Amino acid sequence: MxxxxxxxxxxxxxxxxxxxxxxxxxxxxxxxxxxxxxxxxxxxxxxxxxxxxxxxxxxxxxxxxxxxxxxxxxxxxxxxxxxxxxxxxxxxxxxxxxxxxxxxxxxxxxxxxxxxxxxxxxxxxxxxxxxxxxxxxxxxxxxxxxxxxxxxxxxxxxxxxxxxxxxxxxxxxxxxxxxxxxxxxxxxxxxxxxxxxxxxxxxxxxxxxxxxxxxxxxxxAELGGKRLRFRSNTSHEVVQKLLPDTKVHSRGDYIEVYSTAPQTHLMALFDADVTTLDLTVSGISLEDAFLHLTQSAVSPNSAVNNQEISS
Amino acid sequence: MITSQPLSLSKRWQILQLETQTELLKTLRSPGFVIPSLAFPLMFYVFFGLLFNAMAGQPGQAAKYLMATYAVFGAIGPALFSFGADVATDKDKGILSLKQVSPMPIGSYFAARIITAMLFALVIILSLFALGAAFGSVTMTRTQWISTLITVLFGTLPFCAIGLYIGLSVSAKAAPAVVNLIYLPMAFLSGLWVPIQLFPSTLEMAANIFPAYHLAQLALAIQGNSLGAPWYLHAGVLVVYTLVFLSLCVNRFNAIDNRH
Structure with a gap:
């Protein structure tokens, strides 16, 4: 038809x-x-x-x-x-x-x-x-x-x-x-x-x-990559500086890095002598993809206003 | 798969029937509404219309007068509540929104409510007639009985419009209180409970602002007991009330949304 x-x-x-x-x-x-x-x-x-x-x-x-x-x-x-x-x-x-x-x-x-x-x-x-x-x-x-x-x-x-x-x-x-x-x-x-x-x-x-x-x-795939998760005595701000082309979050004791090139980024961390205790490398779930996408779309000044409207 | 087609008349009739049936069933299944709305006008009429009537020694006169005013009192209650309280609930619950986005003609929803309110009014009026005739020695011509019935039944329409405005304007929680706050003082001040002639003249003048007063005067004119203003003035006021509140409702109705 x-x-x-x-x-x-x-x-x-x-x-x-x-x-x-x-x-x-x-x-x-x-x-x-x-x-x-x-x-x-x-x-x-x-x-x-x-x-x-x-x-x-x-x-x-x-x-x-x-x-x-x-x-x-x-x-x-x-x-x-x-x-x-x-x-x-x-x-x-x-x-x-x-x-x-x-x-x-x-x-x-x-x-x-x-x-x-x-x-x-x-x-x-x-x-x-x-x-x-x-x-x-x-x-x-x-x-x-x-x-x-x-x-x-x-x-x-x-x-x-x-x-x-x-x-x-x-x-x-x-x-x-x-x-x-x-x-x-x-x-x-x-x-x-x-x-x-x-x-x-x-x-x-x-x-x-x-x-x-x-x-x-x-x-x-659009986010494409892996999640690196570890504990460290280095702060996540420092890690973010070391890895400028990734997204770094601090989650409780852990630091999470979303990386499109995990190998290169891990090397960079090791070279800088960042301790990486309990290191895991995992594929990202849709939830992570979602969080990443929406967080990167938020501009600081629009975030507050939009709280007020219901979806 | 379907394609769209305009609703036929028989389809519209079927929708109206089902809406009305559902509305009636819903109402009858909530005795907390049915019993008071039927019992109060009848009870008040027995106390004030029949018992006082028996004491006054003028058989039929007070019973006849108050039969008309309590018919008005009894009939406008379901109209105000069916529209005021129930529409507010439907609006708050999102039921009204769901109907708006469905292909039903929204007029059926309101028509069904009007019919339901009128059926209740009919039961109340007929019960009052029976009480008045059987225990109050009320005598009227057949035309007077029928005219009273029809006048009061259709006289509920402005109260449907007022109720609708309340229902669309306030929350479901507040609606019954708001309706009562308007209904009960208006009933008293319009002379529905005790004859308006017993009021001081300022209050009697003030009654002119209430639609219930004008409906009562219309019903009383049929038995020759009105204060004497021409019927078309009273009818005109009721029409104006209906139109004003309906036009107020249009804006409210368009502003309903389902985002709470």
Whole structure:
């Protein structure tokens, strides 16, 4: 089908300010059919502002957001999307099945209730009132409400915040099943493990800007290198001076060096007679990659302001 | 995979039905709301309308007068609370945001609330009618009964608008208190509990600012017990109240976001 080659969503040079604070600064991204995209960033990075603009909740200051060929917030776009909002809760005194039936009525070609319940692992809970559900079960009901319209794109804003490990794994199963069915998913998270486990493509946001994007491996490669970790009686400032082209952190007793050329850098340390007790050299995790990327994007004067906006 | 298509009329009707049904079920499952909102107007009417009526020795007169004013009192309560307290909760919980980003026509959400509030008002008004006729010797023509019912039912609309403004403006925690702070003093000062004629003339004049006063006067005019101002003045004030609060709501509504 011809439509399958067009992106479902294209955001071009989107900027949004709240007062003096620039929540989103010149972001461009696309979402293709059948791909899972993770927007990864800390609180205040601009994830929810991006989602809000995509849903038509927020008016962009500049740039354009096109969703299924329509401007954001258009009814025809809404019919093809399912949404889980970050802060959305459920009304009390409503049964799972009733809530789902209500949302099913909003869409022209909704899934059957049984199908949606099964996909959200809620079949046994359909007669329960919402207030008796656990946190994970509530999230899965919100998920069921997001997929009930048989959407081509599902937007999940921090879907697993506050869930324990088991509940999170269950939720991941639901998302994977959804992606396997061919729907596109846009997921925001500040769990790196989650972005890594679920997505085809990660977009890293920091302070309203895209600082990196690619498949999880690419992001690691972009940072490219190893982590050297050791204890020393030399301070990390001195180590940083010795190794100007690396990033040096002090973590408790340990000094950590992110190095693209570990061999050369270790030689330099040994030559300078720096003691390196408990030395380990390891590949960097996505978490390290993420920290490194976002920390290097922070300019000192923008850091304070951005604390105030929620993501 | 789906493509988009405009909602058909039957689809819109189905959404409205389900919204209303869900809203009613939710309300009926919270007896803490249902029982007081039904019991208070009836109880007050029994005390002030029926017991005093029996003592005064003028069968039917006070019972008839107060039946109209307690009908107003009983009917505007659910309107203020359904919109004030419940919309505030939906707004704070993000339920309203979720509906806004879904393809549902948001009008259905408000229409369902109006219907729910009116159904409650209907039950209260009919119960008051039954009490008045059975124990208060209230006699009116059939047209008067029906006109009273319809006037008070549709007279709840400005209170839905006021409630909505409160619901969109204050937090879920504050909303019930704010609603009560407006509802109860307004009910008293509008002459819903005791006839306005018993008030000092300054208070009687001041009652003109309250929409509940104007609705009560409309209901009383049907039985020939109003203070005498023409009905269209009262109706006009109620329409103005509705429009002013609805336009205030539009701004509030557009300012809702889901970032807490």
């Amino acid at each position: 011809q439509a399958d080659h067009k992106p479902l969503v294209s955001i071009n040079h989107l900027s949004k300010r709240f007062g003096k604070v620039c929540a989103v600064d010149d972001i461009s991204l696309t979402i293709q059919p059948n791909e899972v995209v993770a927007l990864l960033g800390e609180n205040g990075a601009g994830k929810t502002t991006t989602i809000g603009s995509l849903l038509g909740q927020l008016k962009a200051d500049s740039g354009e957001v096109i969703v299924f060929g329509h401007p954001a917030g258009h009814w025809a776009a809404k019919q093809q999307m399912g949404v889980m909002l970050q802060s959305a809760a459920l009304p009390d005194n409503v049964k799972v099945i009733e809530q789902l039936r209500l949302f099913a009525s909003y869409y022209p070609n909704s899934l059957s209730l049984e199908d949606a319940l099964e996909k959200a692992l809620l079949t046994d809970l359909q007669q329960r009132k919402v207030q008796t559900l656990s946190g994970g079960q509530k999230q899965r009901l919100l998920f069921a409400m997001a997929i009930i319209g048989n959407p081509r794109l599902v937007i999940l804003d921090e879907p697993t915040v506050g869930l324990d490990a088991t509940a999170r794994r269950e939720f991941w199963r639901c998302i994977r099943a959804l992606a396997a069915r061919g729907a596109s998913v846009l997921l925001t998270t500040h769990y790196l493990e989650e972005a890594d486990a679920l997505s085809d493509r990660i977009i890293v946001l920091s302070k309203g800007r895209i600082v990196a994007q690619g498949v999880p491996e690419q992001i690691k």
